[in-house]
Amino acid sequence: MRTLYDVQQLLERFGILVHLGKRLWDIELMTIELEHVYTAGLLDAKIYVKARAVLHREREYELRMQQKNHESSGKQHDR
Structure with missing residues (x-):
């Protein structure tokens, strides 16, 4: 278990597919789903x-x- 893809594949084994459109949101939802799978004893x-x-x-x-x-977009607006 080394990559985000590995975690996605793990969750997929339990029928959990996550794609919200923003990577950060996906990661946060995967964290919640992983917790549910773990607390269910699976x-x-x-x-x-x-x-x-x-x-x-x-x-x-x-x-x-x-x-x-x-930060970089803020510097461009300061010019």
């Missing part, structure tokens, strides 16, 4: 922890990219 704790770490990493990356894009 997922091993080791796999859950790995998938949760992937989602956390990807969410942090998306937030950094949004911040970077927001």
Whole structure:
């Protein structure tokens, strides 16, 4: 379990498909769905922890990219 695609494939095994149109929203909904699958007892704790770490990493990356894009667009407007 190393990539967001891996987490998507894991959730798909339980019939959960996520596509909201924005990557950050997808990650947040996948986190919620992963939690539901885990609390239902359908997922091993080791796999859950790995998938949760992937989602956390990807969410942090998306937030950094949004911040970077927001800052760079603000500089263009200042000119």
